[in-house]
Amino acid sequence: MKIRGTVIVRTSVLVAWAIPGVVIGVIWGMLYNETDAGIINYALSTIGLGPISFLSDPTMALLSVTLANIWRGTAFSMILMYAGLKTVSKDILEAAIIDGANAWQRMKSVILPAIAPIILVNLIIISIDTFNTFDMVMALTGGGPGNSTEVIALSIYTAIFREFNLGEGAATAVVLLVINVGMTMVYLKVLGKRGAVES
Structure with a gap:
């Protein structure tokens, strides 16, 4: 359609596909920095707004992590x-x-x-990926403040490697496995129906 800016939008979205989750967490951490060094808060200060507690307020931290994860998954969804x-x-x-x-x-x-x-199919795959998100959240907030941004995979890591509570960690891991297997079965069923229709 020759719309202006499409190359920039495609590049900014597809970059997320190539960058590891830990690096994405670090990048968004610099964007969300609550001091004058934070890129978003600095931009807001130039128009007389902010600073916003992106990562120290539990509600804002959850929204901030969600936004970063959406950006990370947009590339895959866009390609599909x-x-x-x-x-x-x-x-x-x-x-x-x-x-x-x-x-x-x-x-x-x-x-x-x-x-x-x-x-x-896109919704199922993205849901599986979201349930298994670990690296980006670990680098960005570590599950904090408190446990407001603690996802299931991070909860397993905390229980086993920080609290040495192997029973709780193993039980949570089994729950995550059941969720993933359930979603995978739905995915395979959808693909099977689609193949039957096409044939």
């Missing part, structure tokens, strides 16, 4: 959605235009039904 959109038949879209369908109707009745299986 782009591939899904490429599978939509141009003939069907042209037929919809000839029939008088506007952009919203084409999106609702043609594009979304065509890429619905890919959207579902």
Whole structure:
């Protein structure tokens, strides 16, 4: 579509795909720094706002970690959605235009039904990845303040390697395994149905 800025947006999103989670945590830590050295707080101070307690306030810390994790997972989702959109038949879209369908109707009745299986697969894979997030949260907040940003994988690490509570850590790890296996079964079922439809 030759929209301005698409190269910058693609680059900034796809960079997350190549950077390790620990490095992402460190980068976002510099962005969220609550002193004058923090990039976001410095930018806010230039317009008379801030400073914001991104990582010391429990609610803000959870929102900040969530935002960083969304940015990290956007690249994978973008690649899947782009591939899904490429599978939509141009003939069907042209037929919809000839029939008088506007952009919203084409999106609702043609594009979304065509890429619905890919959207579902994307949601399942991203959910599995989110449940197993460890490195980025460890580098960014370490699960703090308190345990406001402690994810399941980090909780397992804390129980086993910091508190030496092997029983609790092992039990939590089994719960995480069950969650992952359940989501994987759903993923395989979706792929099986999709393959049956295509064949």
